[in-house]
Amino acid sequence: DSFPVSLKEADAQTQEQVERNRSSHVSKSCSVSYANSGALQMQRGEGSRLFDINGIGYLDTRNNVAHVGHSHPKVAQAVAFQVQLLNTNTRYLHPNSSLLAKKLADLLPSPLEVVFFVNSGSEANDLALRLARAYKCSQSADERLKKQHVISVDHAYHGHTLAVLDVSPYKHHQGDEMTCPGHVKIVSCPDLYRGEHSLPINANNDTDDALVEDAASKYAAHVEAACDEITSSGNSVSAFIIEGGMSVAGVILPPKSYLKTCIEAVHTSGGLYIADEVQTGFGRLGKCMWAFQHSMGGNDSDICPDIVTVGKPFGNGMPLAAVITTRQIASSFESLGVEYFNTFGGNPVCCAAGLAMLDVLSSEGLQNNALTVGSYLQQRFCQLQSRQELIGDIRGCGLFLGIELVKDKITKEPATVETSFICSILKEKYHVLTSVDGFHENVIVIKPPMCFSKADAEEFVSCFEKVLVEDLPAASERLAQ
Numbered sequence: 001d002s003f004p005v006s007l008k009e010a011d012a013q014t015q016e017q018v019e020r021n022r023s024s025h026v027s028k029s030c031s032v033s034y035a036n037s038g039a040l041q042m043q044r045g046e047g048s049r050l051f052d053i054n055g056i057g058y059l060d061t062r063n064n065v066a067h068v069g070h071s072h073p074k075v076a077q078a079v080a081f082q083v084q085l086l087n088t089n090t091r092y093l094h095p096n097s098s099l100l101a102k103k104l105a106d107l108l109p110s111p112l113e114v115v116f117f118v119n120s121g122s123e124a125n126d127l128a129l130r131l132a133r134a135y136k137c138s139q140s141a142d143e144r145l146k147k148q149h150v151i152s153v154d155h156a157y158h159g160h161t162l163a164v165l166d167v168s169p170y171k172h173h174q175g176d177e178m179t180c181p182g183h184v185k186i187v188s189c190p191d192l193y194r195g196e197h198s199l200p201i202n203a204n205n206d207t208d209d210a211l212v213e214d215a216a217s218k219y220a221a222h223v224e225a226a227c228d229e230i231t232s233s234g235n236s237v238s239a240f241i242i243e244g245g246m247s248v249a250g251v252i253l254p255p256k257s258y259l260k261t262c263i264e265a266v267h268t269s270g271g272l273y274i275a276d277e278v279q280t281g282f283g284r285l286g287k288c289m290w291a292f293q294h295s296m297g298g299n300d301s302d303i304c305p306d307i308v309t310v311g312k313p314f315g316n317g318m319p320l321a322a323v324i325t326t327r328q329i330a331s332s333f334e335s336l337g338v339e340y341f342n343t344f345g346g347n348p349v350c351c352a353a354g355l356a357m358l359d360v361l362s363s364e365g366l367q368n369n370a371l372t373v374g375s376y377l378q379q380r381f382c383q384l385q386s387r388q389e390l391i392g393d394i395r396g397c398g399l400f401l402g403i404e405l406v407k408d409k410i411t412k413e414p415a416t417v418e419t420s421f422i423c424s425i426l427k428e429k430y431h432v433l434t435s436v437d438g439f440h441e442n443v444i445v446i447k448p449p450m451c452f453s454k455a456d457a458e459e460f461v462s463c464f465e466k467v468l469v470e471d472l473p474a475a476s477e478r479l480a481q
């Protein structure tokens with residue numbers, strides 16, 4: 001009875017009413033409106049499973065937001081407790097935000113100690129770009145007169161606000177006329193499978209260190225050239241933004257030494273390194289807490305970003321994101337007289353979720369679970385690859401894996417239609433939810449909640465195999481038409 005009337009009303013809607021209200025009033029482009037592509041109506045989540053309104057459970061291999069599991073009871077309790085006490089934060093101190101800031105800073109290399117709370121990954125990256133620019137402009141009057149350029153990587157996605165769209169050429173250079181591409185330099189995506197400096201086909205499975213090193217330096221040379229081009233034309237490099245593991249690009253882990261060389265070039269030209277950890281942060285890659293530590297084998301002494309952004313998993317589903325930077329960079333706002341303010345950032349309820357997520361991550365050993373289950377998944381997919389022509393490449397680490405599907409292992413022609421078919425059969429027949437990304441939409445990106453178990457992994461791979469062996473051949477004539 002204490003339930004709000006409108007919630008009861010929402011719950012009592014028939015499926016037809018939900019669909020009618022959605023199609024009449026929710027924009028087709030809005031992410032809650034994916035019903036266009038046959039979205040499921042979900043009602044409840046638990047661990048690595050979601051349950052729809054008919055009570056059918058779906059194995060979730062794609063939700064990197066419910067980091068420690070869907071509706072984890074400890075996170076739910078923390079949120080419920082806090083929401084009843086106080087749920088706004090406008091301009092006063094709250095113990096949740098100060099403790100969370102301290103815990104977040106403790107998880108990062110020591111120069112990164114100042115936290116700005118925001119509400120989404122896009123906002124975090126937007127603020128990171130703004131901070132980088134402010135830092136440059138606070139250095140001299142001369143800098144303020146120069147055009148401040150950002151270097152970003154092809155096929156990357158950093159969010160949906162106007163500024164970050166510019167640095168997000170994930171499918172195409174979108175919206176050029178709306179934004180200011182003149183201030184952004186896009187460099188080649190360091191993709192070893194399909195990119196400009198990809199490895200020879202027979203080297204893919206048995207990766208040769210010298211070949212990887214060679215490709216890494218060729219890719220890094222694009223960043224070095226971009227820095228030279230920007231500075232030699234009298235402009236300034238304000239930042240280089242990149243994920244330590246590029247998700248939307250199709251799980252591209254920058255090859256060893258790539259990041260280090262790029263960062264040196266960017267720092268030499270006076271720019272900052274922004275590590276976008278929105279998808280990959282908080283132990284997803286298993287070996288290390290942050291993806292930027294991954295390329296050097298988890299040794300964080302070699303690479304230290306100037307600015308780190310986090311989002312998605314931070315609040316386990318509650319809107320919580322942050323920018324973490326050094327005291328010197330953070331203080332450039334103060335020295336320029338910028339008052340940074342946002343209404344919801346650091347909300348005590350979202351911070352309660354963040355605190356609980358961090359507790360569960362460590363008490364349930366989920367980073368280690370990501371490593372163990374991720375290795376098992378990778379090994380099972382490799383076994384499948386030896387029997388299946390369609391699996392071109394398997395890459396990633398921990399619970400951040402990409403399975404790239406191709407029509408032919410030699411030509412690497414993307415199997416885009418087949419990928420879409422496989423995912424819809426997995427959903428409709430086997431009740432397994434997957435996610436497709438990559439420039440050609442032929443990479444199945446595996447990024448489940450970090451509590452994904454070995455049994456979940458086995459269920460996923462065996463369903464996947466059934467689709468390849470039974471359902472796909474049966475439908476191939478239809479697909480060919």
Ligand code: PMP
Pocket residue numbers: 119120121122123125157158159160243247248276278279311312
């Ligand atoms: N950065 C990366 C790497 C992302 O993948 C995303 C979202 N997919 C964002 C930023 C933007 O986050 P949000 O959707 O929370 O704005």
